[in-house]
Amino acid sequence: MYAIQTILNKIQTSKSIDFGELFNESLGVYKKVWVQGLLLQLFSTFIMLPLIVSFYLPYFTLALDGGLDPTMSSADLGTTLIEDFGASLLWIYLLMFIVSIISSLLYLGFYRVVKEIDHGNLFVMSDFFYFFKSSILIKSIVLILAYTGISVLAALLCFFPLIYAVVPLMFLLPVFAYNSHLSISETIKVAFALGNKKWGITFTLLILNIILFYVISLVTCGIGVLFVSCFLYLPQYIIYKKVIGFDTVESTPQIIV
Numbered sequence: 001m002y003a004i005q006t007i008l009n010k011i012q013t014s015k016s017i018d019f020g021e022l023f024n025e026s027l028g029v030y031k032k033v034w035v036q037g038l039l040l041q042l043f044s045t046f047i048m049l050p051l052i053v054s055f056y057l058p059y060f061t062l063a064l065d066g067g068l069d070p071t072m073s074s075a076d077l078g079t080t081l082i083e084d085f086g087a088s089l090l091w092i093y094l095l096m097f098i099v100s101i102i103s104s105l106l107y108l109g110f111y112r113v114v115k116e117i118d119h120g121n122l123f124v125m126s127d128f129f130y131f132f133k134s135s136i137l138i139k140s141i142v143l144i145l146a147y148t149g150i151s152v153l154a155a156l157l158c159f160f161p162l163i164y165a166v167v168p169l170m171f172l173l174p175v176f177a178y179n180s181h182l183s184i185s186e187t188i189k190v191a192f193a194l195g196n197k198k199w200g201i202t203f204t205l206l207i208l209n210i211i212l213f214y215v216i217s218l219v220t221c222g223i224g225v226l227f228v229s230c231f232l233y234l235p236q237y238i239i240y241k242k243v244i245g246f247d248t249v250e251s252t253p254q255i256i257v
Contacts, residue, residue, distance in 0.1 A: 002179065002244070002247055004182060004186045004189070004190065007179070007190050007244055008189075008190065008193055010243060010244050010245070011190070011193045011194050011197050011243055011244065012193075012197070014197060014198075014242070014243040017198065017201055017239065017242060019201055019204065019205070022201060022205065022235055022238055022239065023205065023208075023235075025238045026205075026231065026234040026235045026237075026238050027231075029114065029118055029234050029237065029238065030228075030230070030231050030234055032117050032118060033113065033114050033117050033118075033230065033234075034227060034228075034230065036110065036113050036114075036117065036123060036230070037110070037227075037228075037229065037230025037231070038226060038227055038230075039128070040106060040107070040110050040128070040230060041225075041226045041227075041229055041230070042226070043106055043128070044103050044106060045226075047099055047102055047103060047106075048099060048103070050095070050099075100144075100148075101141055101144050104140075104144045104147070104173070105129075105131045105132055105137075105140055105144075106128055106129075107173055107233070108130070108131045108140060108173055108176065108177045109127055109128040109129055109130045109131055109132075109177075110128065110230070110233065111173060111174045111177035111178070111233070111237065112127045112130050112177055112178075113127045113128060114233075114234070114237050115177075115178065115237070115246065118237075118241075119246075131177075136180055139180070139184070140176070142184055143172070143176050143184055143187060146184055146188060147169060147172055147173075150165060150169060150188075151165070151169060154166075164199075166203075166206075167195045167198075167199045167202045167203050167206070168191050168192040168194070168195025168196065168199075169191070169195070170195065170202065170206070170236050171190075171191040171194045171195050171236055171239075171240065172187065172188065172191040173233075173236075174233075174236050174237055174240050175187050175190045175191045175194065175240070178240065178244075178246065194239070194240070194243060194244070197243070198239050198243070201239075202235065202236070202239065205235045206232075206235075209231065209232050209235075212228075213225055213228065213229070213232070216228055
């Protein structure tokens with residue numbers, strides 16, 4: 001396993017990456033893992049289903065009881081929902097928080113799946129749930145909370161800090177997925193170092209991917225997104241592989257926060 005200073009040195013001395021090469025290699029990996037990417041989306045959709053039903057249930061209940069007025073303002077609607085379903089709304093937000101954590105844990109596992117398949121190893125379904133293990137679960141949740149906290153802080157500081165932070169945050173999951181021996185603060189440090197070094201090419205490809213997904217969504221009525229959404233996570237993997245690479249020895253998870 002790589003020590004943090006070794007990783008930071010690799011980042012600082014890394015060479016520039018050609019945009020076309022990055023896109024083509026991402027496409028090559030996508031061809032190998034699109035089935036697993038579809039499974040990831042199906043898992044996420046299945047997990048999100050109870051949340052979607054719970055979120056809209058108060059609206060349906062209010063409409064059936066005749067308390068939903070089309071002329072109501074958003075503020076009045078929010079007040080009515082809080083008065084009638086205050087406790088239920090709290091449970092919904094708690095469920096939303098739990099679902100987001102579970103979804104993030106699955107995406108961490110997906111990065112392990114991508115690495116294994118890209119290196120010619122057989123796909124093992126349990127890799128999706130690797131970060132649900134008790135030995136690393138708490139640390140994974142702390143990382144997700146840190147991810148959320150940084151995102152919220154960047155959003156509160158205004159629009160431009162969020163634009164900057166979105167790229168380093170994109171590397172937070174792959175860095176942790178392949179370096180679970182690092183502490184949370186070290187993981188964040190590596191992710192921001194890598195994001196800063198490759199900010200331009202990562203952001204450019206992100207914008208291109210968003211445009212492509214929008215077009216595919218329009219053409220396929222949203223269904224096609226299930227098949228191509230995983231492509232959004234592959235450029236980070238390729239950049240990580242080119243800049244830092246993988247040690248031959250599998251890192252052993254340790255509880256270091």
